[in-house]
Amino acid sequence: MPEIDDNQLVKRVAQGDERAFLTLYDCYASRVHALTLRILGDPMLAEEATQDTFLKLWSRAHMYLAERGSLLLWLLTIARRTALDRLRLETRRPLLSDSKDPTEVWKTIPDRDSLPEENRWRSLHFAVEALSPEHRQVIELAYYQGLSQSEIAEVLGWPIGTVKTRLRVAMERLRQEWGAG
Amino acid sequence: MTYYEHIPFRENIPAYALGALDAEDVAALEAHLQTCASCRDELAVYRATSDNLLMTLPPQKPSTAIRRRLQRRLPSAQTSMRPRLNWSIGRMAVGMAIILMLALNVFSISQVRVLQRQQTQLMDQMQNGQEALAMLSYSNTQTFPINTESVTGSLLLDKEYNNAVLILRGLPSITADQTYQVWLIAPNGERTDAGLLRPQIDRPFISEVIYSTQDLSNFVGIGMTVEPAGGSDHPTGQQVFRVDF
Numbered sequence: 001m002p003e004i005d006d007n008q009l010v011k012r013v014a015q016g017d018e019r020a021f022l023t024l025y026d027c028y029a030s031r032v033h034a035l036t037l038r039i040l041g042d043p044m045l046a047e048e049a050t051q052d053t054f055l056k057l058w059s060r061a062h063m064y065l066a067e068r069g070s071l072l073l074w075l076l077t078i079a080r081r082t083a084l085d086r087l088r089l090e091t092r093r094p095l096l097s098d099s100k101d102p103t104e105v106w107k108t109i110p111d112r113d114s115l116p117e118e119n120r121w122r123s124l125h126f127a128v129e130a131l132s133p134e135h136r137q138v139i140e141l142a143y144y145q146g147l148s149q150s151e152i153a154e155v156l157g158w159p160i161g162t163v164k165t166r167l168r169v170a171m172e173r174l175r176q177e178w179g180a181g
Numbered sequence: 182m183t184y185y186e187h188i189p190f191r192e193n194i195p196a197y198a199l200g201a202l203d204a205e206d207v208a209a210l211e212a213h214l215q216t217c218a219s220c221r222d223e224l225a226v227y228r229a230t231s232d233n234l235l236m237t238l239p240p241q242k243p244s245t246a247i248r249r250r251l252q253r254r255l256p257s258a259q260t261s262m263r264p265r266l267n268w269s270i271g272r273m274a275v276g277m278a279i280i281l282m283l284a285l286n287v288f289s290i291s292q293v294r295v296l297q298r299q300q301t302q303l304m305d306q307m308q309n310g311q312e313a314l315a316m317l318s319y320s321n322t323q324t325f326p327i328n329t330e331s332v333t334g335s336l337l338l339d340k341e342y343n344n345a346v347l348i349l350r351g352l353p354s355i356t357a358d359q360t361y362q363v364w365l366i367a368p369n370g371e372r373t374d375a376g377l378l379r380p381q382i383d384r385p386f387i388s389e390v391i392y393s394t395q396d397l398s399n400f401v402g403i404g405m406t407v408e409p410a411g412g413s414d415h416p417t418g419q420q421v422f423r424v425d426f
Contacts, residue, residue, distance in 0.1 A: 016256065018255045018256070018257055021251075021255070022248070022251075022252070025248060025251065026248075029242070029243055029247065029248070030240030030241055030242045030243070031236070031238070031240050033240075033241050033242065033243040033247075034238040034239060034240050034241040035235060035238055037241055038238055046243075047243055047244060047246070047247055050243050050247055051247050051250060051251060054247075054251055055251070055254065058255075060414075062411055063411050063412060063413065063414065065409070068417070069232070072236070073232055073235065073236070074414065076235035076236065077232075077235065077414060077415070078414065080235060081371075084371075085373075085395070088399070117236070120233070121233060121236040121237050122237075124230075124233055124234065124236075124237045125237035125238070125239070128234070128237060139199075139234075142196070142199045142200070142201035143199050143200075143201075143231065143234055146200065146369065146371070147201065147369065148201050148202065148203045148204070148368060148369035148370070149196055149201050149202065149203055150203050151368075151369070152201070164192070164196065167195060167196055167199070167201065168192060168195050168196070171195035171196075171198070171199065171227060171230065171231075172195065174230050174234070175195075175226060175227060175230045178229065178230045178233055179226065179230075
């Protein structure tokens with residue numbers, strides 16, 4: 001399978017190349033949609049946020065700078081903000097239940113063709129899943145619901161100090177996992 | 182700074198990397214980060230972790246409808262929806278004559294465009310100035326002073342009408358590949374792009390209307406940074422000022 005050079009593709013998108021745009025869509029739509037669905041929890045809203053993300057790719061392709069990070073990271077950052085903005089507009093209450101979705105499954109055996117980074121992302125995913133429910137919940141509310149520490153404290157009914165400690169401990173564990181890769 | 186004085190800042194770094202630090206703590210941490218290389222290194226590590234959290238979700242294929250909707254929004258789909266023209270020889274001759282006339286008048290047309298651009302800029306400046314004057318007369322308009330080492334001015338804010346105007350003097354000059362970018366600051370520290378501006382060399386001050394598609398009541402501050410031309414998705418450059426409201 002020929003390697004797709006993201007930098008070349010996004011430059012072509014910046015010049016109005018529609019085929020390059022659809023190639024990037026086909027490559028990354030599933031990743032973007034996984035994130036918007038996780039944040040919004042509603043398939044229709046998630047599809048709209050996914051569509052908006054790629055429309056922003058079309059209009060902002062000229063702003064992408066490869067030295068700042070991968071195209072996928074840039075796209076997912078846009079997707080997260082788009083979805084969080086939509087979440088705030090919809091004034092949706094944060095999801096308090098355990099975020100585990102039975103359809104959200106990584107294969108435990110890595111593909112032979114998978115990139116080294118994908119193995120690290122899988123490990124980080126499992127590290128998140130391995131957190132205690134309390135620690136996983138603060139990560140979920142902070143990162144996938146866009147809440148501040150004081151907002152998390154209010155939603156969960158915890159003292160602010162407890163939220164700060166749990167969030168710090170959770171991030172330290174994830175940092176160790178990521179750094180060990 | 183002693184190790185113990187660092188602790189409160191270091192403890193806030195993971196939350197800041199996640200975008201979850203409360204607004205009242207963000208300013209203090211950001212000020213500290215400007216002077217502390219070790220905390221900046223610490224932040225870089227936590228940012229790498231939080232960035233890669235984005236990648237940890239297993240892919241979920243969206244419906245094929247999204248791709249179709251995106252294709253319909255692309256320029257080629259828009260063009261194909263317009264009625265096609267039948268090109269007769271007569272029409273082609275007329276077209277060639279028009280092209281010839283345009284080619285012969287290229288210099289005049291470019292001059293006219295330069296004048297039109299200048300006229301548009303002047304009208305924008307007039308409109309910004311009128312907007313600022315109008316806001317000063319509203320009783321609900323709040324005024325927030327801006328006072329840094331190099332930049333002075335004011336932020337005029339009317340949350341009822343969702344209007345804001347920045348009046349600034351003394352903006353340092355920037356290079357041709359840079360721009361100033363304005364950010365609206367949310368309570369959790371997240372920044373939302375509020376537009377780009379490049380001050381004109383011959384004007385000592387600027388007034389700029391801030392347009393937001395969102396309710397300004399959702400934000401707690403406004404800031405400006407120096408960014409690469411074309412702007413950035415999030416602040417990456419030097420902060421010019423920040424004002425909380």
